[in-house]
Structures are given as structure tokens and as C-alpha cells.
Amino acid sequence: MTFSLVARCPETGRFGLVISSSSPAVAARCAHARAGVGAVASQNVTDPRLGPLALDLMEKGARAQEAVAILAREMAHPDYRQVLVVDRHGGVAIHSGARALGVWAEATGVDCAAGGNLLADAGVPRAMVAGFEAAGGALGDRLMAALRAGLVAGGEAGPVHSAGLLVVGEQDWPLAELRIDWAEEDPIGALGAAWAVYAPQMEDYVTRALDPTAAPSYGVPGDE
Structure with missing residues (x-):
């Protein structure tokens, strides 16, 4: 019921992912990233514990393929899970269990990996990778391009209702964490609109968090 892409920006060292689903609040359960470590999408009959577990393994030195191999051996009900991982070196790995829902597929590219289940077309992940690799701009721009490419390629077999974008930078908190937890129509379009407002x-x-004296004013009442 989900399609997603995880990625690393080699120029900035930032990590991020985009995800969309017919289920509500998909990013709240499935999107995980940690500054300096990597990004993980854990989906398909979701176990939200798998994202932090994969990030912990990579923080201790495991690369993406090793982390996924450990999870595949040790997680409960691996046949039901789909996990996408990118590490600090740009390495990627995917676990797709044999009981992933409906039409499922996966694809990898340079610094990115995509996967999905209950897809309208098995080419969706490959289209997402191609969209990411062809796009320019900041990591968030490239992630949104990937998500739109997945939708154009068919997306999920039914209508999607939630979408999310997560980017981590140098700090312990997310650089961007945008979610459309429910929309009757076009959550990806709504997410793109939110990103267009937030990105600038x-x-x-x-800067406001680290040094308020250097932060710009936005001209709201009381903010001078």
C-alpha cells in the first residue's frame, strides 16, 4: 500500500526520504532518518521498530547491506516486511519479504533506493530512481521529483491519501519533516505545496535554533 524512496546527498551528507500510501499518516510510521547515519523506510504491514533498529546498526558501523541482512535474520515476520536503507557511504539495500502485498518491486540507483507494494505497475520504483537521478536542486527537490515520478508511473493500485518528506542535516533534529496525514485527493500535490513554502x-x-541573533525576521507581529 506504499511507495517510497530513500536517498543520500553526497555533496552535503544529508539524508532523506519520501513516501506515499493509501493508508493514513504513512510517514508517521514508516519514515526514519538520523543525521550522519542514514535513512530507512519500513513499510508493508509496517513494524515501526525496524527503522530505529537499522539506524542503530549503522550508527555502530554496519553498512546498509549488513544492517538489512541482520534485520532479515532477526526481525519478527520478515516475510511481511519491506525495508529500504541508505547509509553514510551512499550504500543501499532493500529487504522485500515474500508476502509483500500485491504487485511489489524495488530498484536501486546512485545514493538511492526505491520500493513499493500493492503497486499499479512494477516499474514504479525504477521510475522513482530515474526521477531522483535526473532532478536537480536540493535533496528535498530531488526527493519530491522522485515521488511525483512514482505517481506518474502508476503509484499505488488505488488512490493514495497520505504522503511525507523527511530530511536530516547536521543537527539532531529533522531539517524538514513535512506530512500530509490524510487528504481525500492528491496528498502528493499538497506535500509539494508545503515543501515549496518551507524550503526557502x-x-x-x-539559524534561529543555533543563533537567534543571526536569524532573519519574517515581519510577523512582535518579530522585529
Whole structure:
């Protein structure tokens, strides 16, 4: 019921992912990333514990393929799970269990991996990778391009209702964490609109946290 892409930006060292589903609040359960470590999408009959477990393994030195291999051996009900991982070196790995729902597929590219289940077309993950690799701009822009490419390629077999974008930078908190937890129509379009508003201000919110004296004013009442 989900399609997603995890990625690393080699220029900035940032990690991120995009995800969409017919289920509500998909990013709240499935999107995981940690600064300096990597990004993980854990989906298909979701076990939200798998994202932090994979990130812990990579923080201790495991690469993406090793982390996924450990999870595949040790997780409960591996046949029902789909896990996508990218590490600090740009390495990627995917576990797709034999009981992944409906039409499922996966694809890898340079610094990115995509996967999905209950897809309208098995080519969706490959289209997402191609969209990510062809796009320019910041990591968030490239992630949104991947998500739109997945939708154009068919997306999920039914209508999607939630979508999310997560990016981590140098700090312990997310650089961007945008979610459309439920929309009757076009959550990906709504997510893109939210990103278009947030992206120009994103770095300023980091400055406000680290050094408010250097942060710009947005002209709201009381903010001078």
C-alpha cells in the first residue's frame, strides 16, 4: 500500500526520504532518518521498530547491506516486511519479504533506493530512481521529483491519501519533516505545496535554533 524512496546527498551528507500510501499518516510510521547515519523506510504491514533498529546498526558501523541482512535474520515476520536503507557511504539495500502485498518491486540507483507494494505497475520504483537521478536542486527537490515520478508511473493500485518528506542535516533534529496525514485527493500535490513554502525558510529555522541573533525576521507581529 506504499511507495517510497530513500536517498543520500553526497555533496552535503544529508539524508532523506519520501513516501506515499493509501493508508493514513504513512510517514508517521514508516519514515526514519538520523543525521550522519542514514535513512530507512519500513513499510508493508509496517513494524515501526525496524527503522530505529537499522539506524542503530549503522550508527555502530554496519553498512546498509549488513544492517538489512541482520534485520532479515532477526526481525519478527520478515516475510511481511519491506525495508529500504541508505547509509553514510551512499550504500543501499532493500529487504522485500515474500508476502509483500500485491504487485511489489524495488530498484536501486546512485545514493538511492526505491520500493513499493500493492503497486499499479512494477516499474514504479525504477521510475522513482530515474526521477531522483535526473532532478536537480536540493535533496528535498530531488526527493519530491522522485515521488511525483512514482505517481506518474502508476503509484499505488488505488488512490493514495497520505504522503511525507523527511530530511536530516547536521543537527539532531529533522531539517524538514513535512506530512500530509490524510487528504481525500492528491496528498502528493499538497506535500509539494508545503515543501515549496518551507524550503526557502528551512535553513533560517536552523539559524534561529543555533543563533537567534543571526536569524532573519519574517515581519510577523512582535518579530522585529
